Amino acid sequence: MTERVTELFKYYAGIAIMCAVFAVLALFFSANAATLATIFMGMAAAFIAIGFVTSGPDSRW
Numbered sequence: 001m002t003e004r005v006t007e008l009f010k011y012y013a014g015i016a017i018m019c020a021v022f023a024v025l026a027l028f029f030s031a032n033a034a035t036l037a038t039i040f041m042g043m044a045a046a047f048i049a050i051g052f053v054t055s056g057p058d059s060r061w
Helices: 002-029 033-054
Strands: none
């Protein structure tokens, strides 16, 4: 069970990193840069929170 929880945390952390990259790209290439960057950073924070809530302390990096 612990191995599956560890993989889920890495999965959620990977999605959060991708959201942060999309936020930076939105700052450079979007007409509504601040709005999109805020939305993507909020999504990244939500995925990190889900990862921490659903995993135990021994399964985090």
